[in-house]
Amino acid sequence: MPPDPDLNALRLELARLRAARGWTYDELAARSGLARRTLIEIEQGRTIGTLKTWHALAHALDTPLDELFGALCRGHDRPGPGGG
Numbered sequence: 159m160p161p162d163p164d165l166n167a168l169r170l171e172l173a174r175l176r177a178a179r180g181w182t183y184d185e186l187a188a189r190s191g192l193a194r195r196t197l198i199e200i201e202q203g204r205t206i207g208t209l210k211t212w213h214a215l216a217h218a219l220d221t222p223l224d225e226l227f228g229a230l231c232r233g234h235d236r237p238g239p240g241g242g
Contacts (some may be wrong), residue, residue, distance in 0.1 A: 160237070163230035165206055171229040173201045175219045190218035 160240075164184040176186050176197075187194040192214055199205045228236065 159224070161231075161234040164232040165230070166203065166209040167232040168206075168227070169201055169203050171195075171226060172215065175221060175226075176201075186215075186218060191213040 176183075179185075181189075183194045183197045186192075186197055190197075192211060196205070196207065196211065200207050200211070212226065213223060216226050219226075231237075
């Protein structure tokens with residue numbers, strides 16, 4: 159049975175990437191095409207968002223999706239060769 163994903167680490171990674179660029183929620187919303195409210199709810203842990211949402215965020219942040227989602231494996235090995 160696979161370990162639980164670290165959803166908290168994923169939302170914190172989003173917040174870290176946004177802050178590292180000095181972007182407000184409004185700035186990230188404009189760049190991603192997502193609603194400001196959606197971004198706040200994701201960062202505050204009230205929703206996880208859809209794959210389409212995370213795809214838009216990855217493009218807006220110019221961050222590979224696999225790097226973003228790598229946060230889900232914090233605290234355990236990633237699946238695949240060399241991961242576990």
